[in-house]
Amino acid sequence: MTHTLHRSGTPESLQDDFPWLMYWSRGINDVDIRRKCLEIIEAAQAVGCENWGDTKAGSVLARPAEEIKRDLTDRSRVRGVFTSKQQVVEFLRILKEKDLGMSVIISGLLEDVLDACRQAGVTPHTINFSLGVWGKKELLPPEDVLEITTMCGHHMISSALVEKLVSDIRRGKTTPRRAALRCARLCPCGVFNHLRAERLFAQMAEKTSPPVKQGT
């Protein structure tokens, strides 16, 4: 699963976008998982993580946090998204201290993630480097649409929906925030960055709005 790796966007657009994952491996470090998930969620919440979840139990933007925690099991793998490098640093410091023995993965701009590792005193072990999109790229939607849809790497958010929501914002039927939350609820993992999406929706609606005629 590489669903947090290939997010679209410029470095400026991606500077507040750091998905995180907690993993265990069968037969190696698969004991007492539910308790460890809860400890990791606690650490994420302590540093201000606003979206997190579990693919089976859902995301905190779609369900109450207590219900998700109740539904976690010893087979769960929790994940979420941070919106600043400082959150990543603090999260890693806490997890290093807790020493839960779970694999932890941070996606994002490499320069920032590696710097966060240095600040937190953890050592990068393995990196999956994104080499981008190849093939028949003329099939892809516009780049600004991709910036939103690729925040759910399982592609639960369609380009048609993003375009409809932009149109709805322009017509005053919804707001950038509500559009972002609508998309976030389709992503069951909790890695969709709704704060970045809200900003992108606002930019798209502004950019694609027909010019207002003077004197009307």
Place this chain on the structure above:
Amino acid sequence: MATVVLERCTGCNICIPYCPVGAISADERKVSIDRRVCTECGVCYRNPVCPKHAILPGPYETFGDTFKHVLSDPTETVEATGITGRGTEECKTNDVTGRYPRHRVGFTIDMGRPGIGVYLRDVETVARAVVAAGLELEPPHRNPLASIFDNLQDPRLKEGLADVHLLSIIIEGTCRVEDVGAVLKALQEVQHQIDTVFSVGMVLRVDPSGYHPALEELVRHGIPKPMRGKVNVGLGRPLVDA
């Protein structure tokens, strides 16, 4: 393929823009789902999209139906690997599994991504190209891709799977460091032979600064320095190198 319960559908068309692959269309006063295109990802029926709950999952009548559903619906678990999503741990547990050792280079070729979808015939085309260039595909207990081929050294689809349409599937494997250039060249060539897109990841067991000599091959092939990555920060225990 997801099924529309015609007695419940009011033809409001709310569901149409939600489908990631555009498989739902208006059909007179109801909607219909194109069975060839639907990936059974579940967006239309798992979320409260239809106010009348007129879209139901399945039926899953063949291996291809089940395979596309499990791979496209992230809430499902791939039985053989125990992993949700596309069913592989890839680098995420490499600190405890050692699946990608320092002397090998990994590739994750995310077929159909982002958001276009992929027919398995295109997966076969790319898999054959990279295997010929030296990539060794991951076995079935690590990646579900292996279950659609009889022979991972000579990957040809099992009968009846060519037209199965998924949201995405990951061709995953490792090669020798000296074969990285051949694999990249194969990808650069095969990208023009398929009707979809793929996203490429190169997995490296890096030094503490995040470096691995295989990154130099990217320069030689005109591939820009990677800006984004997914970093396993080495907190898993027992650490495989310890």
